[in-house]
Amino acid sequence: xxxxxxxxxxxxxxxxxxxxxxxxxxxxPVSGVLDAFAFYAANMLVGNPDNAAAxxxxxxxxCLEILTDTHIAVTGAEMGMTLNxxxxxxxxxxxxxxxxxxDIQQVKSGCRAYLAVSGGIDVPQVMGSRSTYAGxxxxxxxxxxxxxxxMIQCGETKLLTKLRQFPSDMIPQYPLEIVIRAIPxxxxxxxxxxxxxxxxxxxxxxxxADRMGYRLQGPKIKVLEGMPKSIISEPTMPGGVxxxxxxxxxxxxxxxxxxxxxKIVTVISTDLPKVAQATPGDTIRFEKVxxxxxxSLYHDQKKLIQMLADQLSE
Amino acid sequence: xxxxxxxxxxxxxxTFYRSPSPEASPCVEVGQKVNTSDVVCVIESMKIFTExxxxxxxxxxxxxxxxxxxxxxxxxxxxxxxx
Numbered sequence: 178x179x180x181x182x183x184x185x186x187x188x189x190x191x192x193x194x195x196x197x198x199x200x201x202x203x204x205x206p207v208s209g210v211l212d213a214f215a216f217y218a219a220n221m222l223v224g225n226p227d228n229a230a231a232x233x234x235x236x237x238x239x240c241l242e243i244l245t246d247t248h249i250a251v252t253g254a255e256m257g258m259t260l261n262x263x264x265x266x267x268x269x270x271x272x273x274x275x276x277x278x279x280d281i282q283q284v285k286s287g288c289r290a291y292l293a294v295s296g297g298i299d300v301p302q303v304m305g306s307r308s309t310y311a312g313x314x315x316x317x318x319x320x321x322x323x324x325x326x327x328m329i330q331c332g333e334t335k336l337l338t339k340l341r342q343f344p345s346d347m348i349p350q351y352p353l354e355i356v357i358r359a360i361p362x363x364x365x366x367x368x369x370x371x372x373x374x375x376x377x378x379x380x381x382x383x384x385x386a387d388r389m390g391y392r393l394q395g396p397k398i399k400v401l402e403g404m405p406k407s408i409i410s411e412p413t414m415p416g417g418v419x420x421x422x423x424x425x426x427x428x429x430x431x432x433x434x435x436x437x438x439x440k441i442v443t444v445i446s447t448d449l450p451k452v453a454q455a456t457p458g459d460t461i462r463f464e465k466v467x468x469x470x471x472x473s474l475y476h477d478q479k480k481l482i483q484m485l486a487d488q489l490s491e
Numbered sequence: 492x493x494x495x496x497x498x499x500x501x502x503x504x505x506t507f508y509r510s511p512s513p514e515a516s517p518c519v520e521v522g523q524k525v526n527t528s529d530v531v532c533v534i535e536s537m538k539i540f541t542e543x544x545x546x547x548x549x550x551x552x553x554x555x556x557x558x559x560x561x562x563x564x565x566x567x568x569x570x571x572x573x574x
Contacts, residue, residue: 185528188541236502236541240528283502283543353564384505387538457536458504458564 180331197306211453215253219293222250229297238281254287287351296332505536
């Protein structure tokens with residue numbers, strides 16, 4: 178069913194779900210949403226399953242004409258937003274009708290917003306996922322970011338009896354300085370002082386930051402004397418922090434498959450949404466945690482998401 | 492009487508461009524009229540060219556940044572006189 182007509186596409190708007198798993202060995206990156214928390218929240222607000230495809234909106238949002246009677250919700254970065262020229266808020270379900278114009282403007286806080294529609298965005302599944310991998314021109318809407326006059330379909334609408342609203346104290350803040358937790362390794366034995374440097378310094382997000390990875394600027398991180406500067410290329414994971422030849426860290430994200438640089442630390446998955454909401458000029462500090470702590474934080478977050486889902490569906 | 496103005500600000504740190512491509516002429520010049528949602532400049536950052544649009548119709552009063560200048564988050568770029 179036709180659901181949304183793109184009047185203007187925004188800076189970089191793509192269809193994403195949780196990602197495309199199981200094809201990295203063939204060079205197909207996971208892709209998918211960068212801020213999974215905001216994505217789950219958007220789907221919960223419109224009563225979708227947690228993996229229904231949504232729009233990931235970056236920096237400046239699209240202007241959309243609504244073509245069907247449905248619910249939408251926008252979460253994540255705070256962007257100015259109007260429905261038929263009247264201001265509307267994020268983190269709550271909005272009832273929309275054919276002919277309505279939803280205009281999502283430039284970001285005020287954060288970087289990426291998520292727009293979910295009841296029934297989910299319907300694009301063909303490619304290798305089990307609806308996520309866009311623009312670099313490989315596959316998945317999503319014709320394998321590319323949205324453009325003017327694209328017609329977006331959605332699955333079957335199920336109107337909710339109550340307009341859901343996310344608890345305000347659970348809405349994340351996106352400050353200009355963030356602390357993200359990381360575990361040392363997998364190549365921590367290539368570093369000694371470098372580990373002190375990365376856990377004790379402030380790093381600035383550079384303008385070279387996208388869905389593949391965020392390049393940071395700050396104190397140089399040196400590989401131990403006598404150790405090779407690179408390794409045999411091996412699979413990378415979202416959150417891996419590479420130290421390339423210029424000794425400045427890169428936080429790898431969802432559009433990377435393999436890499437030949439050493440990874441000094443790995444950002445825990447629970448904190449990747451914070452990275453996703455950082456923009457160039459923001460400050461990042463790494464805090465060391467153990468693998469055990471990372472696992473328990475992950476379980477806590479899963480419980481929290483389940484609790485919120487239960488609460489919202491009451 | 493002071494006319495009302497508003498500022499176009501940069502949503503993020505990046506490079507300011509007055510035109511959408513190197514061959515194109517600038518989106519706007521001082522004194523030019525703009526309509527709501529006309530593109531007035533472009534910011535390059537995060538491998539994305541972000542077009543910034545006029546929030547309200549008016550006349551370009553001042554352009555505060557040189558073409559290809561580095562701009563910071565929330566920096567004022569272009570002043571537009573409403574009306």
